[in-house]
Amino acid sequence: MSSINEVAKLAGVSKSTVSNVFSQKRPISKEVSERVLQAARELNYKPNYMARSLAVKQTRIIGINMPGERAKFSQFHLSLLNGVLSECYEKGYRLLVNTLSADFKEKVEFIASDPVDGEIILDPTEENDKRVEDRMNQGIPFVIVGKPPKIFETAISYVDNDNFAIGTQVTNYLLSLGHVRILFLNAPEYRTVSKDRYQGYKYALTSAGLSNDSLLVSFLDERKTSAEFGYERTKAVLESGSNVTAIIADSNKMASGVYRAAEELGYRIPEDLSVISFSNESSYANILNPPLTCIDLNAEMLGKEATKLLLENLEDKNSIVKRIIIPSEFVERGSCRKANE
Amino acid sequence: MSSINEVAKLAGVSKSTVSNVFSQKRPISKEVSERVLQAARELNYKPNYMARSLAVKQTRIIGINMPGERAKFSQFHLSLLNGVLSECYEKGYRLLVNTLSADFKEKVEFIASDPVDGEIILDPTEENDKRVEDRMNQGIPFVIVGKPPKIFETAISYVDNDNFAIGTQVTNYLLSLGHVRILFLNAPEYRTVSKDRYQGYKYALTSAGLSNDSLLVSFLDERKTSAEFGYERTKAVLESGSNVTAIIADSNKMASGVYRAAEELGYRIPEDLSVISFSNESSYANILNPPLTCIDLNAEMLGKEATKLLLENLEDKNSIVKRIIIPSEFVERGSCRKANE
DNA sequence: CTGTTAGCGCTTTCAA
DNA sequence: TTGAAAGCGCTAACAG
Numbered sequence: 001m002s003s004i005n006e007v008a009k010l011a012g013v014s015k016s017t018v019s020n021v022f023s024q025k026r027p028i029s030k031e032v033s034e035r036v037l038q039a040a041r042e043l044n045y046k047p048n049y050m051a052r053s054l055a056v057k058q059t060r061i062i063g064i065n066m067p068g069e070r071a072k073f074s075q076f077h078l079s080l081l082n083g084v085l086s087e088c089y090e091k092g093y094r095l096l097v098n099t100l101s102a103d104f105k106e107k108v109e110f111i112a113s114d115p116v117d118g119e120i121i122l123d124p125t126e127e128n129d130k131r132v133e134d135r136m137n138q139g140i141p142f143v144i145v146g147k148p149p150k151i152f153e154t155a156i157s158y159v160d161n162d163n164f165a166i167g168t169q170v171t172n173y174l175l176s177l178g179h180v181r182i183l184f185l186n187a188p189e190y191r192t193v194s195k196d197r198y199q200g201y202k203y204a205l206t207s208a209g210l211s212n213d214s215l216l217v218s219f220l221d222e223r224k225t226s227a228e229f230g231y232e233r234t235k236a237v238l239e240s241g242s243n244v245t246a247i248i249a250d251s252n253k254m255a256s257g258v259y260r261a262a263e264e265l266g267y268r269i270p271e272d273l274s275v276i277s278f279s280n281e282s283s284y285a286n287i288l289n290p291p292l293t294c295i296d297l298n299a300e301m302l303g304k305e306a307t308k309l310l311l312e313n314l315e316d317k318n319s320i321v322k323r324i325i326i327p328s329e330f331v332e333r334g335s336c337r338k339a340n341e
Numbered sequence: 342m343s344s345i346n347e348v349a350k351l352a353g354v355s356k357s358t359v360s361n362v363f364s365q366k367r368p369i370s371k372e373v374s375e376r377v378l379q380a381a382r383e384l385n386y387k388p389n390y391m392a393r394s395l396a397v398k399q400t401r402i403i404g405i406n407m408p409g410e411r412a413k414f415s416q417f418h419l420s421l422l423n424g425v426l427s428e429c430y431e432k433g434y435r436l437l438v439n440t441l442s443a444d445f446k447e448k449v450e451f452i453a454s455d456p457v458d459g460e461i462i463l464d465p466t467e468e469n470d471k472r473v474e475d476r477m478n479q480g481i482p483f484v485i486v487g488k489p490p491k492i493f494e495t496a497i498s499y500v501d502n503d504n505f506a507i508g509t510q511v512t513n514y515l516l517s518l519g520h521v522r523i524l525f526l527n528a529p530e531y532r533t534v535s536k537d538r539y540q541g542y543k544y545a546l547t548s549a550g551l552s553n554d555s556l557l558v559s560f561l562d563e564r565k566t567s568a569e570f571g572y573e574r575t576k577a578v579l580e581s582g583s584n585v586t587a588i589i590a591d592s593n594k595m596a597s598g599v600y601r602a603a604e605e606l607g608y609r610i611p612e613d614l615s616v617i618s619f620s621n622e623s624s625y626a627n628i629l630n631p632p633l634t635c636i637d638l639n640a641e642m643l644g645k646e647a648t649k650l651l652l653e654n655l656e657d658k659n660s661i662v663k664r665i666i667i668p669s670e671f672v673e674r675g676s677c678r679k680a681n682e
Numbered sequence: 683c684t685g686t687t688a689g690c691g692c693t694t695t696c697a698a
Numbered sequence: 699t700t701g702a703a704a705g706c707g708c709t710a711a712c713a714g
Binding site: 028 | 683684685690692
């Protein structure tokens with residue numbers, strides 16, 4: 001790899017001239033410019049990324065940070081990631097996926113900071129999320145996908161769905177079909193989304209004049225896959241004779257577990273049991289039989305907007321704290337219908 | 342952000358001492374060491390990634406490169422990515438997703454090289470893949486997932502499935518069930534995988550004494566989604582009265598299109614039509630009705646092994662060119678059966 | 683329009 | 699066991 005010095009020498013100019021030929025930060029005569037480009041081509045010169053970053057104190061890399069011990073992407077994350085990528089791609093930024101384990105980081109107390117200008121934080125927890133605290137302290141620019149810990153809610157930019165409204169919406173929908181025994185198979189309890197949606201569910205139910213006895217919720221136990229969880233809970237509840245006539249599932253996969261349990265027990269969907277799900281992986285929802293009615297969370301849009309927000313933040317230092325609410329869409333397919341009298 | 346100089350000053354030592362306290366590359370007295378650590382803590386010091394990389398000429402970042410205009414991950418890529426991440430994570434490497442468009446790169450003719458030590462190249466094309474040529478010329482370490490362009494086959498390390506064998510295997514399986522009119526809904530024609538699998542298919546068919554007339558193949562037209570393609574081709578072929586009794590689909594999604602077409606035309610699977618697919622997204626394959634028989638390509642393993650290979654390459658300069666063949670697994674579910682007499 | 687000179691924050695000789 | 703100084707490859711401020 002040849003350096004800027006060699007190019008300068010070969011072209012017979014100073015290195016600042018070479019630098020400026022590429023950056024175009026100051027006018028260079030056509031003649032000199034040609035000579036430099038020629039030399040660069042001959043030497044197969046490419047500017048060194050690290051050296052440049054060190055000098056300008058900026059990397060044009062953003063990071064995406066997943067929680068938990070193992071960095072694993074789910075279907076939802078995949079769509080979100082696609083949104084992030086497409087935006088990075090347009091703006092000429094690169095994307096670094098955070099893959100260093102917490103373990104590893106703690107062992108090496110003074111590990112180097114990530115080589116990023118800013119970060120997108122996924123799946124925050126409601127209380128003390130160490131990741132956001134750290135970044136607040138260190139003054140690293142970041143945005144959150146989801147809702148920040150309460151204490152920071154007005155201090156951090158984030159993009160999220162309106163999960164309370166979503167919880168209310170699906171519940172009201174089911175209520176309007178005459179269901180009153182509605183089981184909510186929710187995300188893990190510590191996640192902010194699951195709380196918000198649960199509140200929405202509760203609000204809809206009590207607003208409809210139903211008592212607290214009507215609240216039927218289970219939070220995902222992460223030792224199980226969501227499909228297993230959907231299957232087991234559904235089976236247990238249906239067998240317990242609790243008269244549940246509708247189920248809200250957190251994800252398409254969880255819903256597939258619900259379908260399986262229903263089939264095994266001889267419940268027909270939607271005749272005997274209505275099912276609705278958050279998140280909409282259309283190819284997945286469509287091959288379920290009957291096709292699954294969903295709330296589309298617009299994961300790709302979440303990723304895209306989060307990225308926009310972050311880049312805006314990076315490029316305009318006095319940009320303000322914003323929260324962006326991404327609309328969700330109700331996608332009616334064939335898994336819900338009027339409750340039997 | 343405080344720098345090594347400030348730490349050195351506060352601790353009353355030279356910066357090389359500070360550096361060595363962290364890197365432990367030379368012995369430092371306990372006493373001094375304590376003092377430095379204390380100072381670092383006070384100043385909330387974190388080594389600067391870029392500066393360090395510049396000095397050591399190594400980034401501990403690897404890149405993953407997707408082809409095409411838009412960086413978009415599919416289900417298969419997702420599993421693969423998970424494999425890559427888990428390996429990075431263990432070895433303390435970071436992962437950079439290549440998101441700069443070809444457009445953008447060409448406009449800026451001398452764009453800076455990526456800040457990576459090496460790269461994983463996905464989905465190579467059979468002939469002149471510009472990405473691999475570039476990296477060969479520039480001497481950037483890289484490995485390929487899939488088969489390299491022929492001219493480079495012995496010069497580049499790669500990990501792949503044995504796609505010829507896989508093509509043969511599924512075809513022989515179908516043959517053994519008595520099918521002789523087998524439609525192959527393949528990946529795009531320019532992909533190396535699709536050629537290899539097609540050769541395997543052909544080999545099995547001709548080995549069984551069938552003439553070339555029995556070769557029925559369609560390559561994915563990428564203007565369509567694979568589900569659409571599966572649907573349309575199946576419908577067209579079934580309606581044309583070509584007596585097809587079995588279909589090999591490139592992906593689970595494509596197979597879902599096949600299912601839909603079959604249902605519309607009143608063909609029952611597997612009674613009237615056997616379906617088998619490459620790639621195995623178990624949650625997806627299982628909710629198809631009947632569950633889809635697949636060849637599991639072990640995407641996660643592909644990613645993991647590719648990463649291992651690359652890191653091995655980076656850390657041991659005289660490591661050799663290797664090719665690693667990842668085993669695939671035959672997963673029998675309910676979508677194939679004996680052909681009707 | 684172009685060259686010279688300092689850094690950016692770290693690691694790595696070379697001396698002591 | 700420690701310090702001083704040079705340098706990684708680039709950009710930026712200042713001169714001219």
